[in-house]
Amino acid sequence: MIGILVAIAISWLLLYLIEKKSILALGLLPIGKRLKQFLIGFLITGMLCVLVQYLESYLKSSNWVLNNDITSVIILKSFWWDLKSVLIEELIFRGALLYIFIQKIGSRKGILISAIAFGIYHWFSYGVLGNAMAMILVFIGTGLMGYAWAWAFSKSKSIMLSFGLHLGWNFIYNTIFSKGPLGELFLISRGGNELTDWASLLNFISGLVVVPVLVLIYVRYFVKKETEIKTGTKN
Template identity: 40%
Template sequence: MLGLLMIIVISWALLRFIEKKNIDVLGIIPYPNRLFQFFIGLVFMMFLCLLMVVAETYILNVEWKQKETVDFSLIFQSFIYHLRSALTEDLVFRGAILYVLIQRIGSKKAILLSALCFGVYHVFSYGMMGEGIIPIVYVILVTGFTGYVWAYTFHKTKSIMLGLGFHLGYNFLMTFFYKTYPYGEIIFIEVSKTSLQDWNWVFFNLSKGLLPSIVTLAFVNQLKKSAVIIKSNSSQL
């Protein structure tokens, strides 16, 4: 929590002294329309990820075992943890620094730079420095493209809220099914699945990694046509 507070203070200082702007240019203040953006992003991404889990279940013949009891307090703890985590990352990669870069070098270059940094960051956060070049390139490609879509979302909505909903929805839904730290397999445990080989493995993992972001990008472009969802200026709420 202290780290998040420091990031907010630094974000305020960057915007105040470099761009002469208030921190609200990040769309971080939870006005009703922005909360609606967040909710739309959260629900959309959780539904999309659930579809991906279902697709993986059929493609790989995954057998799931549901836990005998569901710990709702653990679900709540996971939600709060991933909300803080997603907000922290979004403020770093799609917050004040991205806003300043957009003003100074243009949106296209700024979004690409943000995406690259987000991809490289995950190489370190996943502890992959000792891995081979192919897994590292894969992580940079997949997480970098995800970062691109979320940075693009920030630019188009003038708020971090929709992207934050996407971010939280993805991370939170995955804790229901997969092993993740510090929360994982909260509801289901994977018992067995079919292993893919060679190009089938490559095609499946590229599709699994890139398809959600491709669909999300299309979704954001459709939302651009809806002024009710996209506008986030406080005077318009």
């Protein structure tokens, strides 16, 4: 919780010092509209994550089974962990800095910088620094996704759509399919075989290339471009 408060405080300070704006410049209002964007984003990446996990299960001939030890309290704690980590990353990569970059150097350059930074950041968070091939793959996948989410921020003029897109993927991936650092949670993979080279490549492409491309298509054709952040008025 302290990390979120610090991230919000720093974001607010940067916006005020550089743009003379409040935290509302990140498109938090109107609440109803922003909540709708958040939920749509959450559902889109959540469903895509489900499809990717079941494709992997099909390729491995494995099954997903319910964890008998799971409880609602554990799910809520895991959701809170996902929410905190996603919110902090959004404030860093799709928050005040991206807003300022867009204002100062334009949306295209700002989005690209955000995407590159997001890809490099995951070298450290995934622990692949020093492994050249893994670094390339991680950079491609997370960089593409970071580009899609930053573009969503730029077009919607709100952090809420990218927040929903990010949380939808992370919550389903980490909590529902137990792929995160918190161990076995809601569903557990049982049985199956190791993926062959072609199956492993197909699985990689589906998760780290196809999903970001589909999100990019959604942002390109279905997210209405707003001309300005009306709620981010000067103090």
